[in-house]
Amino acid sequence: MEYLLHILILIGIYIILSVSLNLIVGYAGLLSIAHAAFYGVGAYVAALLALKFNSPFLANIICAVILSGLLGALVGIPSLRIRDDYFAIATFAFQVITFSIMNNWVSFTGGPMGLPGIPQPTIFGLEINTHYRFLFLVCLLCIVTFWICHRIVNSPFGRVLKAIREDEVFAQAMGKNVASYKVLVFVIGAGMASVAGVMYAYYISFIDPTSFTVMESIFIISIVIIGGAGNIWGSVLAAVILVILPEALRFVGMPSAIAANMRQIIYGGLLVIFMLFRPQGFIGEYSFKK
Numbered sequence: 001m002e003y004l005l006h007i008l009i010l011i012g013i014y015i016i017l018s019v020s021l022n023l024i025v026g027y028a029g030l031l032s033i034a035h036a037a038f039y040g041v042g043a044y045v046a047a048l049l050a051l052k053f054n055s056p057f058l059a060n061i062i063c064a065v066i067l068s069g070l071l072g073a074l075v076g077i078p079s080l081r082i083r084d085d086y087f088a089i090a091t092f093a094f095q096v097i098t099f100s101i102m103n104n105w106v107s108f109t110g111g112p113m114g115l116p117g118i119p120q121p122t123i124f125g126l127e128i129n130t131h132y133r134f135l136f137l138v139c140l141l142c143i144v145t146f147w148i149c150h151r152i153v154n155s156p157f158g159r160v161l162k163a164i165r166e167d168e169v170f171a172q173a174m175g176k177n178v179a180s181y182k183v184l185v186f187v188i189g190a191g192m193a194s195v196a197g198v199m200y201a202y203y204i205s206f207i208d209p210t211s212f213t214v215m216e217s218i219f220i221i222s223i224v225i226i227g228g229a230g231n232i233w234g235s236v237l238a239a240v241i242l243v244i245l246p247e248a249l250r251f252v253g254m255p256s257a258i259a260a261n262m263r264q265i266i267y268g269g270l271l272v273i274f275m276l277f278r279p280q281g282f283i284g285e286y287s288f289k290k
Contacts, residue, residue: 005131009203011243012138013196016145018223018235020192025221026229026284027153028185029165031084033217034075034091035193037098038068040212042194043201044102047115050202057121057128061198065191072190076183083168095214102209114208121202134203141199145192149232152188161185162230215264226274228284237282 021035042064049055049063078090102109109115120129121137128137152158160181163171172178201207219242227238245266274281 002131005135007243007247009131009135009138011240012135012142013200013203014220014223014239014243015142015236016196016199017193017220018227018239019145019149019232020189020196021220022224022227022229022232022235023149023152023161023185023192024189025224026231026235027158027161027165028182030182030185031088031221032075032091032186032189033088033214033221034095034098035189035220036212036214036216037095038072038190038193039197039200039216039220040098040102040207040209041068041071041190042197043207043212044109044115044197045194046198047118047201047207048108050119051115051117054119057123057202061195064194064198068194068197069187069191072186072188073183075190076186092214095217099209099213102212110208112208112210114206115201116206118201118205118207120205128202134199138199138203141195145195146232146236148192153232157181157184165230222271224281225279225284226270226281228281230285231281231283234281234283 017035017039021032024030024032024035045064045067046057046060049060050057055063075091075094078087082090103111105111106113120127122128123137126133128134153161160171160176163174163176164178164181168178197212200211223238223242224235226242227236228234
């Protein structure tokens with residue numbers, strides 16, 4: 001039973017990540033390869049505050065959202081000058097820089113050895129120390145994240161994001177401040193990703209840089225593309241499928257030595273298939289195939 005709860009908790013974390021990235025990629029049309037960096041920043045902020053200052057969970061999650069949001073603004077600002085492939089490269093560079101800081105600033109982040117012993121979160125005197133409680137908390141955050149994203153994409157702000165995605169020049173001609181919309185959507189997406197990072201750090205009680213690599217960013221992008229860019233329900237569906245898929249490989253007798261590589265092959269194969277035959281994903285509204 002605990003194994004099933006563990007899978008459900010991971011699904012919840014990736015739903016938060018994929019839905020938040022869909023705002024940036026699917027609705028604003030900005031291909032970002034830096035989402036794992038914001039995910040990692042949230043995890044490290046919460047872990048460091050909890051370990052060094054024993055600060056409460058709610059304060060840590062607020063600090064993580066604020067810091068990740070500020071970093072999101074820094075990443076969003078280059079989008080005002082560069083577009084398309086060049087912007088993807090810029091976010092890739094930010095991802096690499098963030099990982100290098102996590103991996104090499106040993107005195108602060110623990111470097112490759114990571115940060116062990118992260119305490120269990122306590123909310124209003126209730127310690128979240130069981131799988132059931134973690135699952136309830138993750139589900140609550142998933143619902144809040146989904147609700148916020150749903151309100152955003154169905155608001156005038158969301159319609160402007162779609163206009164920017166389809167034709168940025170037209171959006172500018174209609175008098176919209178495209179620059180502010182781009183930066184703001186990055187701030188929102190980065191802040192939401194940090195929430196997933198906080199939950200991951202508290203749940204695993206140990207973090208190290210290998211959980212926040214470029215490959216993790218690509219996996220989150222895979223969820224968005226396969227589920228459907230421009231549709232937050234697609235991100236939920238794909239998160240469930242792609243988290244369960246590697247776990248299902250455990251039951252087909254595949255040797256553990258090749259299981260991890262097979263997972264990457266399957267993800268890559270699915271991306272190629274979807275980009276060739278259904279670039280809008282399962283239920284998406286936006287296609288990267290021009």
